[in-house]
Amino acid sequence: MSEVQRKKYSDKEKNHIFDQEFMPHIDSMYNFAYRLTFDEDDAKDLVQDTYLKAYRFINSFEQGTNAKAWLFRILKNSFINDYRKKSKQPAKVDYQEVETYYNSDDVDYSGTTDLRVDAVKDMLGDEISNALNSLAVDFRTVIILCDLEGFTYEEMAKILDIPIGTVRSRLHRARNLLKEKLRSYAQNMGYNTDEEE
Amino acid sequence: MDKNLSSAGERKVNCAEQQKCFQLLESILDGENIPESDKILKEKLEKCDPCYRYFHLEMAIKELLKTKCCQQITPQDLFENIRKKVQEVK
Ligand SMILES: [Zn+2]
Numbered sequence: 594m595s596e597v598q599r600k601k602y603s604d605k606e607k608n609h610i611f612d613q614e615f616m617p618h619i620d621s622m623y624n625f626a627y628r629l630t631f632d633e634d635d636a637k638d639l640v641q642d643t644y645l646k647a648y649r650f651i652n653s654f655e656q657g658t659n660a661k662a663w664l665f666r667i668l669k670n671s672f673i674n675d676y677r678k679k680s681k682q683p684a685k686v687d688y689q690e691v692e693t694y695y696n697s698d699d700v701d702y703s704g705t706t707d708l709r710v711d712a713v714k715d716m717l718g719d720e721i722s723n724a725l726n727s728l729a730v731d732f733r734t735v736i737i738l739c740d741l742e743g744f745t746y747e748e749m750a751k752i753l754d755i756p757i758g759t760v761r762s763r764l765h766r767a768r769n770l771l772k773e774k775l776r777s778y779a780q781n782m783g784y785n786t787d788e789e790e
Numbered sequence: 791m792d793k794n795l796s797s798a799g800e801r802k803v804n805c806a807e808q809q810k811c812f813q814l815l816e817s818i819l820d821g822e823n824i825p826e827s828d829k830i831l832k833e834k835l836e837k838c839d840p841c842y843r844y845f846h847l848e849m850a851i852k853e854l855l856k857t858k859c860c861q862q863i864t865p866q867d868l869f870e871n872i873r874k875k876v877q878e879v880k
Contacts, residue, residue, distance in 0.1 A: 604880070611876065616869070616872075619864060619868065619869060619872075620861075620864050623862060623864040623865075623868065624861060624862050624864075627862040628862075633865065636862075637865060637868055637871075640868060640872070641868070641871060641872055641875060644872045644875075644876065645872075645875055645876065645879065648876050648879065649879065702808055702809035702812045702813070703808070708847060709847075710846050710847055710850045713847065713850040713851055713854055714850055714854070716854055716858065717858070718858040718859065718860050719860070721854050721855060721858050721859050722858075722859050722860045725855070725859060736855065739820055740852050740855040740856060741855060741856065741859060743821070745820075745821070745822065746817075746820070746822060761813070761816075761817075764816075764820075765813075765816065768816075768848070768851070771851065772847075772851070775851070
């Protein structure tokens with residue numbers, strides 16, 4: 594942890610913070626961990642490690658600030674440092690995707706996808722989950738943080754250690770990729786994506 | 791204001807500032823603090839077809855993610871294991 598130590602908590606205070614502010618986020622943490630690792634045991638280890646680190650570095654947590662964002666940041670860092678390499682299912686990275694998007698500063702705002710709202714509304718849980726899971730980890734992460742967990746751009750910038758501008762562009766790219774996946778599902782469902790209503 | 795457009799209920803087919811508009815719409819959907827967002831939103835959606843389509847599609851996808859994305863069930867022993875480990879390091 595690089596944060597400055599603000600104050601020392603007593604044992605009683607530590608336990609209180611841990612129980613009242615950290616533990617309630619365990620479900621969100623596990624979901625995030627699972628969507629990063631795609632493995633139940635790895636996800637459990639990752640969450641457990643995160644909580645142990647959170648306890649050990651609890652003095653660098655400022656009470657009253659966003660505990661969930663603080664925990665997510667530790668989890669994300671643990672994933673990058675400890676798990677990304679040994680992950681059993683090395684995130685299905687589509688290198689073509691990553692390269693195309695990372696090597697250009699231009700974000701595509703042409704937005705003329707022919708995916709239709711009706712088609713999206715008819716999608717099944719499995720389809721949206723699979724589409725999300727098929728994205729490269731950095732893109733998947735911003736969608737999880739924003740759309741599933743409801744973090745603000747500013748919180749995401751802190752969790753991911755990137756500028757807000759990068760949060761925005763990465764999110765937009767992630768959504769474009771997700772739309773492409775959903776578009777192919779829609780085609781399989783028999784929606785005629787090419788025709789205007 | 792342009793009465794013809796709004797009263798006829800017709801929207802512009804092309805958006806003059808698509809990138810700026812889409813970024814703004816995305817931020818509004820994501821709940822970012824945008825000054826006068828209601829007013830901006832109303833105006834864009836009433837007057838501009840690309841903005842209208844973009845907004846509704848993004849909203850549908852966001853809703854889909856939020857409501858249908860399969861949630862993993864947290865293993866029952868995880869909570870207890872964490873408590874135990876933390877007791878050990880205390
Ligand atoms: Zn527009």
